[in-house]
Amino acid sequence: xxxKHSLLVLLADNPATGYDLSQQFKGSVGxxxxxxxxxxxxxxxxxxxxxxxxxxxxxxxxRPDKKIYSVTQAGQAALQAWLSQAAKxxxxxxxxxxxxxxxxxxxxxxxxxxxxxxxxxxxxxxHKLLEIESxxxxxxxxxxxxxxxxxxxxxxxxxxxxxxLDWAQETREALxx
Amino acid sequence: xxxKHSLLVLLADNPATGYDLSQQFKGSVGxxxxxxxxxxxxxxxxxxxxxxxxxxxxxxxxRPDKKIYSVTQAGQAALQAWLSQAAKxxxxxxxxxxxxxxxxxxxxxxxxxxxxxxxxxxxxxxHKLLEIESxxxxxxxxxxxxxxxxxxxxxxxxxxxxxxLDWAQETREALxx
DNA sequence: TCCAACATGTAACATGTTACATGATTCA
DNA sequence: TGAATCATGTAACATGTTACATGTTGGA
Numbered sequence: 001x002x003x004k005h006s007l008l009v010l011l012a013d014n015p016a017t018g019y020d021l022s023q024q025f026k027g028s029v030g031x032x033x034x035x036x037x038x039x040x041x042x043x044x045x046x047x048x049x050x051x052x053x054x055x056x057x058x059x060x061x062x063r064p065d066k067k068i069y070s071v072t073q074a075g076q077a078a079l080q081a082w083l084s085q086a087a088k089x090x091x092x093x094x095x096x097x098x099x100x101x102x103x104x105x106x107x108x109x110x111x112x113x114x115x116x117x118x119x120x121x122x123x124x125x126x127h128k129l130l131e132i133e134s135x136x137x138x139x140x141x142x143x144x145x146x147x148x149x150x151x152x153x154x155x156x157x158x159x160x161x162x163x164x165l166d167w168a169q170e171t172r173e174a175l176x177x
Numbered sequence: 178x179x180x181k182h183s184l185l186v187l188l189a190d191n192p193a194t195g196y197d198l199s200q201q202f203k204g205s206v207g208x209x210x211x212x213x214x215x216x217x218x219x220x221x222x223x224x225x226x227x228x229x230x231x232x233x234x235x236x237x238x239x240r241p242d243k244k245i246y247s248v249t250q251a252g253q254a255a256l257q258a259w260l261s262q263a264a265k266x267x268x269x270x271x272x273x274x275x276x277x278x279x280x281x282x283x284x285x286x287x288x289x290x291x292x293x294x295x296x297x298x299x300x301x302x303x304h305k306l307l308e309i310e311s312x313x314x315x316x317x318x319x320x321x322x323x324x325x326x327x328x329x330x331x332x333x334x335x336x337x338x339x340x341x342l343d344w345a346q347e348t349r350e351a352l353x354x
Numbered sequence: 355t356c357c358a359a360c361a362t363g364t365a366a367c368a369t370g371t372t373a374c375a376t377g378a379t380t381c382a
Numbered sequence: 383t384g385a386a387t388c389a390t391g392t393a394a395c396a397t398g399t400t401a402c403a404t405g406t407t408g409g410a
Contacts, residue, residue: 031269032275092209152351174325
């Protein structure tokens with residue numbers, strides 16, 4: 001159920017379109033949740049039918065109409081209900097680690113090559129997160145206060161990526177030894 | 178598709194029952210993949226129908242018969258095919274971080290309380306992983322060599338948990354400030 | 355002239371979760 | 383006497399992925 005609740009949290013800050021929300025999942029929010037645009041549109045439809053969201057359609061001549069969603073009182077209540085229950089501990093799933101675990105079935109160089117690809121990807125992610133962090137640091141104190149909690153999640157993202165990269169470096173050496 | 182491939186990797190090491198495999202997901206393997214027992218039995222059935230697994234039924238008088246699965250040649254081929262393609266980068270999903278991100282909707286003490294619960298859970302996980310690590314260290318050199326790759330995944334699990342706990346401690350202080 | 359960004363979806367399929375179901379053994 | 387472990391599943395439901403579908407604008 002958490003996609004619905006992620007959307008509620010995002011929409012509680014700012015009414016937005018399905019497209020906007022999908023973009024947020026590609027940015028910093030994507031560090032802890034994400035979904036394809038198809039899935040987002042599907043959920044928004046369901047949530048609107050359930051009365052959690054109101055939809056304001058803005059006609060556009062040259063592009064598909066924009067549908068701006070905002071949280072209703074029922075949506076607020078649903079969010080509160082969800083927030084008041086403890087979240088289940090997060091479960092990590094990483095296909096690359098299965099490969100590494102069963103690495104004896106693949107030639108070493110192939111394993112190292114794939115590790116390198118993942119390293120490149122994680123470096124890119126880290127840079128993106130660090131950019132977002134420097135934008136945060138450039139804000140005024142009052143603005144920083146406003147984004148205090150999102151910033152805490154960003155910090156986990158950053159240290160997670162750093163930790164992963166450190167491990168990957170060691171692992172790379174171990175594989176080549 | 179990765180549950181099927183996790184099962185192939187595990188079964189390539191040792192033929193096992195659905196129950197055994199489910200138990201492995203509760204142990205160290207659970208750090209990077211997991212599934213409910215229902216899901217495991219479902220997949221084993223499908224994989225057997227697809228010819229990837231052979232099933233040897235051991236009759237037991239007092240308990241349900243044990244079904245011991247092993248990888249067939251077709252299963253080996255499927256595993257190889259999967260291993261030869263790059264895995265997609267892992268996507269992190271953590272409902273607690275959504276809550277933290279949208280933490281302004283909850284009273285601070287409630288947020289801290291839930292953080293504490295997660296801290297307790299992560300500490301437990303870390304201890305479990307450290308226990309497995311000390312079992313590994315107690316092995317002979319030749320045995321250690323055999324479990325070299327699984328050990329690398331374990332090391333990521335351990336540093337990940339430590340990193341999470343460090344972040345959680347800082348976050349706890351920031352929330353109480 | 356082609357690619358990325360904007361903006362929305364449907365349909366088919368794959369995967370995962372929750373509730374229910376059975377029943378013996380062993381340890382506290 | 384009650385809970386945990388062993389051992390297997392079915393059925394209903396929820397969620398997520400992949401392929402397909404449409405069409406404009408603005409920049410390299």
